[in-house]
Amino acid sequence: MKKIIITTRKDTSAEIFRKNGWGVFLYDSINNSIFEQKNNIVYYRDPFNDVYRRPDEQKINSLMNKLNYLRSIDSISSFEDLVSIEDKWLQAKKFEKYMPKTKLFSQINFIPGKHIAKKRISQRAKDILFELNNQKLDDNWIVQELLDIKEELRVYSVFGDVVPDATIKTSKQNGKVKVVGGRKLREDEIEMCKIIAKKSKLDFIGIDLAILDNDKMRVLEVNRSPQFSRFVEIFGEKPLEKILKI
Numbered sequence: 001m002k003k004i005i006i007t008t009r010k011d012t013s014a015e016i017f018r019k020n021g022w023g024v025f026l027y028d029s030i031n032n033s034i035f036e037q038k039n040n041i042v043y044y045r046d047p048f049n050d051v052y053r054r055p056d057e058q059k060i061n062s063l064m065n066k067l068n069y070l071r072s073i074d075s076i077s078s079f080e081d082l083v084s085i086e087d088k089w090l091q092a093k094k095f096e097k098y099m100p101k102t103k104l105f106s107q108i109n110f111i112p113g114k115h116i117a118k119k120r121i122s123q124r125a126k127d128i129l130f131e132l133n134n135q136k137l138d139d140n141w142i143v144q145e146l147l148d149i150k151e152e153l154r155v156y157s158v159f160g161d162v163v164p165d166a167t168i169k170t171s172k173q174n175g176k177v178k179v180v181g182g183r184k185l186r187e188d189e190i191e192m193c194k195i196i197a198k199k200s201k202l203d204f205i206g207i208d209l210a211i212l213d214n215d216k217m218r219v220l221e222v223n224r225s226p227q228f229s230r231f232v233e234i235f236g237e238k239p240l241e242k243i244l245k246i
Contacts, residue, residue, distance in 0.1 A: 002037055003246060004070075006030070006063070007045035008053065012229035014045065016237070020244040027060060028053075035066055041246060043073040043204075046225040048086060048121055055079070073243075074202045074224060085202070085224045088120050089142050095196060098219045105141040115143045147218060151211040155185065156228065156240065157197035158204055162190050163239040166209070167231050179230035192217050204243045 004023040007014050018024045025034055027047055044064070047055035057079045064077055076082060084090060092102035110117060112131045119127035120140050129135070130146070153166040166189075167179045185193075193207050196219055206226025210218045228240060237244060 002039035003041045003043070004034060004037075004039045005043045005045055007225075008047055008049035008055075011049070011227070013227045016229060016232055017043075017244065020237070022244075027055070027063070030063060039070055041073065042067055042070040044076045044082065044225075046086075047079075047082060049225075073204060082224075083121065086121050088118055088122075088221060091222055092142065092144075094199060095219055095222070098192070098196060098217075100144040100147055100218055100220070102142050102144045104139045105137045105143055106139050108143050110143055114146055116146050117141050117143050147210055147212060149210045150213060152220070153185075153189070153209045153211065154179070154226070154231070155189070155193045155207040155209050156205070156226065156231065157193060157200075157202075157207065158240060158242045160194075160197050161242070162193045162197060164190065165231075165235045165239055167234060169208070179234075182231070182234040186215075188215075189217065192219075196222060 002023070003021065004025060005014060005017045006025050006027055008027060010024055010026065014024050022043075023034070023037075023039070025031060047060060060079045060082075064079075068077065074085070089102070089104060092099050096102075105117065108115070110132055117129040117132065117137060118141065120142055122128075152169045154169055155166045156163040162185070164185050165182055166185050168181045168183060170178045170180055189209065193209065196207055197205060200222055202224055204226075206223040206228070208220040208223070210220050212218065231240070
């Protein structure tokens with residue numbers, strides 16, 4: 001079986017796919033050989049990954065139309081599919097029971113220390129505001145309650161199965177997000193993530209899970225094309241082999 005990944009940039013996670021036999025191509029520089037190989041499966045990675053580049057909707061749709069004979073990870077067939085999954089407002093409505101209280105910017109009075117603002121479509125944890133600083137925002141932004149987070153985990157689900165190991169992340173409030181370690185998930189954490197994975201109907205996701213006081217949990221967001229190179233450094237590839245070695 002031939003497999004290709006199409007991505008914004010050849011980052012460390014894309015390199016892990018390449019080492020596992022995937023062909024790696026960029027949205028902006030597709031090689032014509034991609035249309036000749038008749039690959040069996042294609043994985044469209046995050047086109048919103050680069051803060052300096054606006055995805056070309058027309059070009060991406062054209063590419064997907066040319067490759068419509070392939071089976072797609074997550075059943076992606078259009079740019080609109082990518083947007084609808086990445087949109088944090090739509091996520092908040094789908095996972096309302098499990099996420100922080102969320103409103104569109106126009107629906108609530110933003111209060112520093114009580115709320116955070118997030119871009120609905122953002123690039124790798126960018127555009128998260130704890131204070132507005134006189135910025136003029138619109139409904140391309142959402143406002144969420146600010147949680148007192150004891151621990152933030154990145155949990156992976158592969159074809160509906162929750163990987164029992166998770167990486168531990170630093171808070172976005174302290175600057176750039178970093179992975180500082182990893183641990184086994186508790187059973188209740190696994191069950192929560194199974195619910196999210198089932199509701200997402202996606203093949204491979206990264207769930208940002210916040211652990212609060214009294215071990216209560218909230219899902220911060222669901223990432224359709226998650227980074228996982230640090231996970232592999234800590235735990236090895238084995239827990240993710242179902243997606244890497246399709």
